[in-house]
Amino acid sequence: MKRIAVITMGVKLNNENGYTRFRFLSEFLVEKGYEVDLITSSFQHWAKEQRDIESISKEKYPFRLRFIEEPGYKKNIDLRRIYSHSVAAKNLKKMLNHDGAYDLIYCEIPPNDVALSAAEYAHEHDIPFVVDVNDLWPEAMQMVIDIPIVSHVLFYPLLRDAEKVYELCAGVIGTSDEYTDRPFTKNVRNIPKETVYVGNEISVFDEGVEANIQAIKKESGEFWVTYAGTIGTSYDIRTMVQAADELKKQGYMNIYFKILGGGPLKDELEEYAKTLLGNVEFTGYVPYDKMAAYLRKSDILINSFIKKAPQSIVNKIADYLAAGKPMINTCSSIEFRNKVARDGFGVNIEAEDKKLLVDAILEIFNDEEKQKQMGYSARKIAEEQFNRPNSYNKIVALIEDLIKKD
Template sequence: MASKGRIAIFSIDAKLGREVKGATRYVYLAELLQQSGYEVDFITSRFQHWEKRQRDLDAFDYSAHSFNIKFIEEPFYPKNMCPQRIWAHHVMAGRVAEYFESDHAYDLIYSQIPPNDITLAIGRVAKKYNIPFVIDVNDLWPEAFRIALDVPVLSDIAFFPFYRQAKAAYNLADAIVGTSDEYASRGFKDRAQDIPKVVVYVGNDVDDFDAGVAANADEVNKADDEVWVAYAGTLSACYDLGTLIRAVARIQRDRPWVKLKLLGDGVVREDLEVVAREVSCDVEFLGYRPHDVMAAYLSKSDILINSLVGNAPQSIPTKIGDYLAAGKPMVNTSLSPEFSSKVAADGFGVNVQPEDVDALTGALVDLIDDRSVMESMGQRARAVAQEQFNRRRSYLKIVELIEQLMR
């Protein structure tokens, strides 16, 4: 069958081949487009962001995907926030631009943002050769950086290049996709809303989630009398996990059968371990687990926590699709108006003010002591997962947008 067109997708931090860590949104989209009849080239860095190492391309399993993968060399950097990362992305921006200059026979280019400078470089080449250019907003830079470094005047000066790059990149877009309405709307902060805007949650493939649960259920051992409170995701300053540990420690004084499970890793893990020892919290740091194993843990848990600090960039994070698919009630400390409204309106959880140990403790106790409410919220969560976060359905909106632009 003849190809419906040639599409390039750029993502800097994808999970590819047999890797355990990384983002899957753009990989899933690439597979979907390939299955829909397009020829897809997936452009990415050789540097594996989550592992902080260069991929061994001789050992890489290209057969794991139906689309083409193009690795571009990027310098090493040791941490998520460090000068070396800024330099690495600067170098990568130039090399990605060189790639598209040498091969610009594409009918559409789809690019993740951030990194802002790389997206800008791609957009300039797309505009030069009149190629439809779609930006997918997955995070906000430098807004996310200000959590770790928010110094009056100094931060404004240091982060100004990121703002300038974002503004220039969005002005080159022919359409903007966002992982939430708040993120998609960021693209129109500095331009008129004169191009298509589509909101598609990161979500997950619910069938794959269920298969992971079934395959790993026996490996996740839970006593019948235990109640698990669980968090899955990065352990960083953006997430209000110190408050969560303190709240669960309080609850365990009267309810020692309540356990805390933290799935994931990050730069603040050692700090959190110190907090746990100080308050005598029975918490298990499980580290990163393969997605199918994580699915089994979430399904065995009783309450799931979406825990952000008050000044974190607020949106609908990747984990929400998995949380909802697990069919468990959610306690949400995000201040995102969009997501807080969804939690309340769709009835799958409760909203709690961030960084408030008393409020979080109370919300958890109310759920732990009322099994009927927990069960009802869990049923709503599962229904919302199927209706709004299932990639097999929701990502078709991106395919329709791409078809529209290519026509």
């Protein structure tokens, strides 16, 4: 039985918050006949605290869990986070040197230095290394800390590590075409690559809807405009709050905005909303199954980003599409804007413009046929392109080919 290491610093284990991409992939590879070690951090990124590893170890998983010791940090963009990842990178190298007899290593990037430790170990021991690109560092950080010359110097080590990882990989998986192509911008290489959206398990989404839909109370005649995700610097929630205010002033008393999730700007924006007239509710963090029901009960979903946000096709898109509702997209990614227009599940507008957002909402609000057509297209694309039990077969095929070549 071939042995694979799946390395990620951010994964949801039982009863935690977070993303399930790498847990699903690990389980999926076990089902395909591989022996899998899921290697992750002792620090839980979303809770910003150390994991109770003893308690987690009592739970049953089809794969083996291994934990990299990491000191942790308090903020997503923080010098302590950079230090914490550097410690994790060194501890990962120690772990692999102690027990790293794998037939293939599969690792996410970022963090760039953690990925580099894995890539260098794989290169030194002639092990095929697959990089999973699901964000771009330092590009994303430079959006927040954009100081001429200073930012370039500050983030150069991240850029240097990323380029080294891309030089050493034997295969590339990206969560969008933009991310898949990133390793080849400075390294023209003939290695396998695939774009596999983060996706979801539509059956799990639908189970969440069925279990919670009756508990989500929506009065007759209410029209819900909903955002689900982090409330932070990349996400343009302020314009949503302003649009709610404007719609109320125009007499649309039945349009309600639901903001699902938490983040560093939640309290500030919630207080700001209270100073205006709009119908806005900040629900706080909502468990996945309940979130699914909220999305299904909504009428429009907002993929809301600021103009400078570097994100492409993010995690929430799979759930938005599975809900079968029209989407208003403010993300600047050309790839995703083209997809929205081509696949017909929503409309694109420029970010940070209250009038454009109000006009887009009213365009959909006043056209029931458009609502139905966009909702149908959304669900169809979710089933065809974002459903993990189907789409992740492309990852398995790439892994199989590299192991055979090795």
